[in-house]
Amino acid sequence: MSALSVQDIGITFGGVKAVDSVSFSVEDGQIFSIIGPNGAGKTTLFNLISGVYVPMSGRVTLQGQDVTAAAPNRLAARGLSRTFQNLQIFFRMTVAENVMVGRHLKEERGVFPHLFSLPSVIRQNRHSRKEALRLLERIGLADRADDLAANLPYGELKRLEIARALATEPKVLLLDEPAAGCNARETENIEHMIKEIAETGVTVVLVEHDMRLVMRISDRIHVLDYGRTLTEGNAEEVRTNPEVVKAYLGTHGAEEAARAQD
Amino acid sequence: MAEFLQFAFSGLTVGAVYALVALGFTLIYNASDVVNFAQGEFVMIGGMATVFIAAVGVPLPVAALSAIVVAMIVGLLLHRLAIEPARGADAVTLIIITIGASIFLRSAASFIFDKQFHTLPPFTGDTPILFGGAAILPQSLWVLAGGFVIVILLWAFMSRTILGKAILATAANRLAARLVGINTSYVVGLSFALSAAIGAIAGILVTPITLTRYDVGTLLALKGFAAAMFGGMGSPIGAIVGGLIIGLLEAFGAGYISSEYKDAIAFIVILGVLFFMPTGLFGRKSVERV
Amino acid sequence: MSRLAAHPLFVPLLIAAIVLACGFGLGSNFYLRVATLVWISALAAIGLNLLMGFAGQVSLGHAGFFGIGAYTTAVAPNVLSISPLLALVLGLVLSAAIAFLVGRPILKLKGHYLAVATLGFGILVSMVLTNESGLTGGPDGMTVARPELFGLRIRGVDHWYWISGAVLVLGAWLAGNLVRSPTGRALRALHDSEVAARVVGVDVARYKVVAFVVSAVYTALAGGMLALFNGFITPDVAGFLHSIEFVVMVVLGGLGSIFGSVVGAAILIALPQALSAFQEYEHLALGFVLMAFMIFLRKGIVPSLVALVWRGSK
């Protein structure tokens, strides 16, 4: 059974077919990358899968169940989580609290216990914070746990989003350009992190323009162009596909991709 | 039929007043995301200053022009002394500042002018014009025409001039506006001055019909705000349409349903429309990508 | 010091200390009366702050709930022949129910649109109260029956000062608990980014309604207490200007600061009393003070001062 699959999914914005009848399927535990030129529809595809947009056509299946047009919070409950290309940070909260919000579904949610701050709630708060700190440790932000998120530089905020998404203990994780704004070194760290995540059995769907990263860690790569599927294959197949080179990689990018694979 | 027309005339007259106030809101909002609750005070200043300047023997047109200038100065001062120093504060903080300003201006007006109601002579007499059995005051036509002219000018300014775009840009992203070289404080100041002028013109146009007093601003602000939101915040056309519709709803509500609940009728319709059009009639849906 | 201030009981105890100090320190009934009004308004402000300061949802119509609370307390004893205290409880239930019903559609709106919708709600309530004079006495208001508790007549400032003070402390404690709980985090999260909150599993629509209902109940409770304390109530309490006053209290004291709401209420209620020495210049001064506070302490009085002190101590 595939962890995530989409069939003939599509959406249009004022005449622009942002995503046009795209289908693919991601196996459990895979790292599945989606690449394509700017405006190809990658982020939109994520928005369709995660329920931020309602698809105009097609279906989304998560762990075998049809979740088309389900609300994001429902999808989260079913194990789907994501990060955003345009940062969506809780800027008025601390770094640790940002991650703690990610624990929301794991927490007891009755309003009355919360109002009276029952011991169970206190215990739970403590537990959530511990979990959050553990995740922050993992992405290297532990020393900023109690800083206001607004005070973090761009690159660190990208990582904070990953920690928050992980806090939901997802089965499928969508990452939208996690390495944007990171230098080669920092990208390597992210690469390790993604691999680790995948090793724990989480299915990762990755959108990224850093070809070194993509080529090295993807089990499969799906290429979009103008909202449609251009091709799908493993790294080797994709980077040598002349259409992909022409529309997306460019000669330099192709070289880079080739070097990454060595 | 005559009855219907009479209600319609009444609604359009009142609606035009709301529309003009809403236009003032729109302009400042477009420049700074601030809902200026002192907008009603500009309307009051327009009317009251004209009355009091005319009272010392100045010809009415001159008095009216001076009143517009007075309002613009007040608008600029408001920006300089209260809005600009709080630059960078939350929108709500700025809104509370405008509420403070409105209390302040109202009180100041009660000293500088007085606490009585005042009126101005209608521009072209007050012999009602009969149309299909219904009567409309010539002054109502002035108000409608004034609203029409101002909305056209404002629309052209916002969408046809680079300065107009700079105003929109400042509200959309102040940091970016500064980076492209927009003098944001000048632009916002300008919007306050223009908005004050629009308010003052509204005040002058409507005083012969609605009368004015130091504290008429509060309710005008309330209705104008509702009109601006109903039409879609930021849209000059929306402000006008929103204002006119609210005016018509009140008039028809009072005429056909219940005069006690006419305001309620207007608000129920607003709520109903917002339910289906969450950004008002002409408000653009914000596209914010994630 | 900052560790101490972060303790969950710090704010409630601080408020309790102030209530006690004022209770024994303020000589005249008049000052106690003003303080009682402060406690009552502060309760409403804390409620609104939960909605505005934490969940980030503006309401320009909360006086509507205040009015529902006040008028249910005033009308129900006449109509249903129940005791005023029971009527007050009924008022809370009624506002919760109304908040729940209108909350979902209204809270779909954002920002200024939400503001105008809540404004409309408030105006509807105050119109009903003004126009249904058969029940409410119309614009001139109505008297409210005095409540009895265990055969004891609760009346006058000496009773209500302590009752309202105690309720305020309780309200502040509950609000503080809520804010520190997962619910509070969810509210603060959706304030900053609704999408992000949703993708981590927060049912945004539900939490907005939760905040709306809770804040409505706080405000209605304040309204009910005012009715009982004053013994007389007019539709003005549900009016637009009263709604604005609550918003000003919240923002002035500090969005997201529970103690700030008490300070905001204190300033808005007590300042006019203090300024009445300026006679006619009262409003001039009030407007000026409001602007000055917001310009110089733009995050609200309490958060701004806390930041200053914090900076100074480093």
Add this chain to the structure above:
Amino acid sequence: MLRIEDLRSGYGRIEALHGITIEVNAGEIVTLVGGNGAGKTTLLKAVSGVQPVSGGRITFEGADITQATPHKRVALGISQSPEGRQIFGPLSVEDNLRLGAYRSSQGSAAVEADLQKIYAMFPILAERRKNPAGGLSGGQQQMLAIGRALMSRPRLLLLDEPSMGLAPILVDQILETIASLRDQGVTVFLVEQNAFAALSIADRGYVIETGEIAKEGTGKDLIADPAVREAYLGV
């Protein structure tokens, strides 16, 4: 052309730049590399005048501009493509670009010509000229931000991670464009995470670490520096 001397700046109590000294000569491409949080963005914002400075001096073509307003600096010929793109979301793509020329003293004919140049460089922007910029994809917005910065015909162009979110094929194009801008006499101060490529086209470069300049040299020298390779080039 641009001299930054002992510049200090921060956010509230936290100092982010602890005395930065940098010089950019006319006609050069100078690249600044550094890790997340090193202070690159803060520095660029300070040069544009949108970030308060607490010490030091910034001079542009000999004139002290430390206290100059941002719009004055734009008028002097300094323009920036900022981090996070910062486009005017509700405005159309074309209005965004036109506003880039807000301070430009060129006539409207020149603005039209520049507009066409940008459209030629990024055809997708031409396709979307009437649409609100907020609807563009991340990379498209990045193109818009760069295009907008170019519209003022800057003499000093500040680019904060211009390649972020761009498809590889466009990254190449951007770098080529930067190089050709230099050939047209534009001075470029470039912050880039794609450090290898950025240093390759740079005349000189600086390495910034936690608010201080750690190294400087020619682009080639820095690429060759083992510590730089280890820390930023990932090779």
Add this chain to the structure above:
Amino acid sequence: ADPIKIGSVLAVTGPASFLGDPEEKTLQMYVDQINEAGGVDGRQIELIVYDSGGDPNKARTFATRLIEDDEVSAIIGDSTTGATMAMVPLAQDYEVPMISLAGAVVIIDPVKEYVFKTPHTDRMACEKIFQDMKANGYTKIGMISGTGGFGKSMREQCLDVVGTYDIEVVADETYGPSDADMTPQLTKIKNTDGVQAVINPGFGQGPAIVTRNYRQLGIDVPLYQSHGVASKSFIELAGDAANGVRLPAAALLVADKLPDDDPQKEVVVNYKTTYEEATGEPVSTFGGHAYDALMMLVAAIEKAGSDDPAAIRDALEQTSGFIGTAGEVNMSADDHLGLDVSAFEMLEIQDGDWVIIGEN
């Protein structure tokens, strides 16, 4: 000797400020005058005025402050019925006499031990108007009232008494406190069959707009206003449209036109000149209400020979033959107003001035 403290809560600002403002000026003016002349029983009067803005809640707080904190001997105010009613329980509880300047009959009916008032009641206004209507043979009338406190209360009073005059209200409309156009409501009245006259309870700008809209629509039956418009500014605001409007009002408005032998003549002319000279504003009956209240109070204090609230109250209740701006006041234990309908003059506006129309 210690000064005698008199407290006052008035709507100096806010929607009813056109009431509170002249009231406050009047009180200040006359208290100064009395003090200059040596005070009351050789004691100075200390006047403490608070501005309720017409808000009942504030009025109540300020009244407490006057009683508790300032320890005044008597209170004048508030200007509006709502605020007055909020203060009534306090005056009763603390046993401090208060003289309201508001109109509604509920203030003094039923009688409350410590509560008095000076203006004619809304009920009297209705009766006076209906008397005139009846005399003219009108039997079907339209009514358009403001939804403010006074308008609403007078509407109810009118509906209550109208039957006794064999008059029927066939159209009953209202308008809001800040409405700018009443043509829809007036159109409905106009289109109601058989309306012979229209009555407009309300004060503020509303009646002025009603009057103008009335003419605009060409309604040609007589229009009656209440004593809520009894000030020159109404005539100014309504302009030519005001001509022909009838209203019941205190003699003050027509001070100059009173016959010399009218007992009120001296009082009203004096007050009018003093007020107009001091403020430069035309006199209104509202300031007159405050004048009456202050003078009655001073008389009561003199009579009581003490500033003890209870003694003042008793003396107030015995006021008789007092000539004020509203008429001759004769109070008693079951009448804390002491005026009768005859103290009202029926006026008509002609050529922009008040004209007394005799009993016909």
